[in-house]
Amino acid sequence: MIIISACLCGINCKYNGGNNLRKDIKDLFDQGKAVLVCPENLGELPTPRSAREIVGGTGKDVLEGRARVISAEGKDSTKEFLEGAEKTLEIAKKxxxxxxxxxxxxxxxxxxxxxxxxxxGKLIKGNGVTAELLSKKGIKVYNEDNFKEEEWGEL
Structure with a gap:
């Protein structure tokens, strides 16, 4: 089984209320190979919501308490991001x-x-909070641009 960000399958859970539909990825869900998650919604953040970024590091730093997830207006959403990551991990395990x-x-x-x-708009190397947690727990994490079904083996 695969975990997929719900926005990639056309669910309007993106921060601005939209989605990031990718038909090739939605096909995996339609074939019954995947479960959809939105860690930010699982962390009880609403849709739409203000954009957020990690300030002071990456997802690894958030998990280790050295960085925070902050909105453009300065609201701290670290707790919600950690909660969403944990709930996503629970679903992945189930x-x-x-x-x-x-x-x-x-x-x-x-x-x-x-x-x-x-x-x-500047990018840095690193993972988001949920991607880091899943990776740390042994789940192979891809994004919509680098996933390769042939690498997965038996799911």
Whole structure:
């Protein structure tokens, strides 16, 4: 089973109320191979919501208490992001997920690159909070641009 960011399958849970539909990824869900999650909604953040970025590091730093997830207006949402990551991990464990396809650049789902916390569009190397937690727990994390089904093996 695969965990997929719900926005990639057309669910309007993106911070601005929209989605990031990718038909090739939605096909995996339609084939019954995936479960959809939105860590930010699981952390009880509303849709729509203000954009958020990790300030002071990456998802790894948030998990270790050295960085915070802050909105453009300065509201701290670290607690909600940690809660959403934990709930996503619980779902992944329940369904036996070995793979996740998460939304690139997101402060929760970003895999490989995330925004730098200045709300300027600049990227830094690192993962979002949920991507980091899943990866740390042995789940192979991809984003919508680098997933490769042939690498997954038996799901």
């Amino acid at each position: 369904v036996g997920a070995k793979v996740a396809i998460l939304k690139a650049k997101s402060p929760s789902c970003g895999c490989g690159w995330i925004y730098d916390g200045t709300f300027s």
